[in-house]
Amino acid sequence: MNSEKEQKQSGMSPVESRAAFSLAGIFSLRMLGLFMILPVFALYAEELQGVTPVLIGVAIGAYGLTQALLQIPFGMLSDRIGRKPVIIGGLLIFALGSVVAAMADTIWGVILGRALQGSGAIAAAVMSLAADLTREQNRTRVMAVIGLSIGMAFAVSLVLGPMLNAVIGVPGIFWLTAVLAVFGIGIVLNLVPDPRESHFHRDTEPVPAMFGKVLRNANLVRLDIGIFTLHMILTATFIAIPLALRDFAGLEGANHWMVYLPVLLLAMGLMIPFVVIAEKRRKMKGVFLGAVFAIALAQFGFMWLHQSIVGIGFALLVYFTAFNVLEATLPSLIAKVAPAESKGTAMGVYSTSQFIGAFLGGLIGGLVYAEYGLQGVFLFGAITTLFWLAVASGMQKPSYFMSYLIKVGRMDDAQAWELQAQLREIEGVGDAAVVGEEGVAYLKVDSQVVNYEALEKFSVEEKVVD
Incomplete structure (x- = not known):
């Protein structure tokens, strides 16, 4: 019993580590696919039919419009039908967009392909799945691993893009991107753990x-x-x-x-x-x-x-x-x-x-x-x-202030307001919101000042940090 508690307090469990690195891998493969053309597309586009400087820019940025429109709806859809089906569906759309762009010989074909790539907007669903698979005290670490992978993938893409362009050309890069999306689906099916339950996370959704x-x-x-x-x-x-x-x-x-x-x-x-x-x-x-x-x-x-x-x-x-x-x-x-x-x-x-x-x-x-x-x-x-x-x-x-979560147990609105007022009186607490139906207190605390012992007495479980 003690060893289990020590494991919970000392770091990520094997399931959390597996979730962090497998989801980071999915993000990285998708980012590589989106950004490897960034340093080479303006040169390649000169060969396409119907090209203009404006359409070159639209082709480079087209993924952003569809991603902006669909990322939040896809995240909400994952609350209804499950995280993995949405992620797999998004990767399939991303692969389709890559194939369309690879086969295009006009600038409009590439624009369509890039827009389809962005339509595979899985970011919110991936983050929600990461939250499902991690305890609150380790969620920051998992998100940090994913964030680091995104930054590394962007940097690698700027170097790999020109290298690959010299060997397989921009169409080849798009075909490779489709293959990477298929690898991403393989990671979802074989490496990403299945959550015990999926539910809404106010701190990530x-x-x-x-x-x-x-x-x-x-x-x-x-x-x-x-x-x-x-x-x-x-x-x-x-x-x-x-x-x-x-x-x-x-x-x-x-x-x-x-x-x-x-x-x-x-x-x-x-x-x-x-x-x-x-x-x-x-x-x-x-x-x-x-x-x-x-x-x-x-x-x-x-x-x-x-x-x-x-x-x-x-x-x-x-x-x-x-x-x-x-x-x-x-x-x-x-x-x-x-x-x-x-x-x-x-x-x-x-x-x-x-x-x-x-x-x-x-x-x-x-x-x-x-x-x-x-x-x-x-x-x-x-x-x-x-x-x-x-x-x-x-x-x-x-x-x-840092975010700090306490599981306080479900309560009615009057109890939630009373607890919220009590939490705000504790030294080092800058803000507190208790959501009674979720049984969670969301706090902003100054880690150098806050009295953690005073907070612990309100918890129905061990303290959790996000």
């Missing part, structure tokens, strides 16, 4: 009744604008960067990985101390605003230095260091700012904003490139980032 509250929160909206802008600039930038490397810096497309690989490795190393300073030393706002400013500097760098490999490489290093810092700190800020009972809703709006940004980045980037060329795209990125900096500078200093 959107609550429709909470959308209004989240959208009226000025600080959350600032962060949504942030992730929207970050991915809009990313998509627009990669319409221009491959062309700049080839046409101005004189580097053949097959060799672009020689720039991306060292830049991404250095950027991942450089971002670590900034994230540590932001989180451990509680300098989140300063680091965040500094990273936004660095994105603007990188865009100006692309404008001024895009005629040399060294210049582009230096600007990319600044860009990806800042990009990695922002990708790490923005979700953390959402978790800190979101009310205790609406974290899942806030994350749903945040993710939707990200995908809409990716779509509009392709569309607007293509329009700007058609009218003003490469420098116009980079100037658009710089001006947009400076606008983001102005918006972000008004955000309040984050509270550094």
Whole structure:
């Protein structure tokens, strides 16, 4: 009995570890499929029938529109029919989109394929399954493993894309993407554990009744604008960067990985101390605003230095260091700012904003490139980032509260209100919401101040941290 309790407190169980790494594998395979064409598509698209600069951008970003429209509905569908059927169905749609894009000889065929890829919007269902398979005290670790896998897959895709393009071409990359989706289905069927039960998780899933509250929160909206802008600039930038490397810096497309690989490795190393300073030393706002400013500097760098490999490489290093810092700190800020009972809703709006940004980045980037060329795209990125900096500078200093869940047992509304008031009186508790029908208290606590012993007496089980 004691050994079982020690296992629960010391780390993830074998089932939780298996869930974390298998679900991370599914995410990684899908991300590779979406992003391997990012550094090569602008060069390949010149061979397609009906191509224009605007349609190149639409093809790159088309997945974002369908993903934005369908990710929350697919998550809700998984509550009704089960997580695995939705994930498998989404991967099949993703594979179909990859096949359509691989067989297309017109730009419109590729756009259709990319839109179908995005229609396989499984992110919310995967996160819900991760929540089903993990105890609350280990959920943060599992989500961290998945998040790390997404970041690694993005970095690998930028290097693999040019390498594979030299061997199998962009159609071959799309065919490979379809194969990766099939592998993902195999992981779902053979490696991902089956949950004992699937139920709604307010901390990871959107609550429709909470959308209004989240959208009226000025600080959350600032962060949504942030992730929207970050991915809009990313998509627009990669319409221009491959062309700049080839046409101005004189580097053949097959060799672009020689720039991306060292830049991404250095950027991942450089971002670590900034994230540590932001989180451990509680300098989140300063680091965040500094990273936004660095994105603007990188865009100006692309404008001024895009005629040399060294210049582009230096600007990319600044860009990806800042990009990695922002990708790490923005979700953390959402978790800190979101009310205790609406974290899942806030994350749903945040993710939707990200995908809409990716779509509009392709569309607007293509329009700007058609009218003003490469420098116009980079100037658009710089001006947009400076606008983001102005918006972000008004955000309040984050509270550094962490989410904390207590299973308190089911109760009526009067009991829930009474318990909620008691919890808010405990030192270190910044916010508390007790949902009686779920039997869960959702808290925001300062881990350096909170009196955990005082919280434990309200728990019907051992304490759980998210």
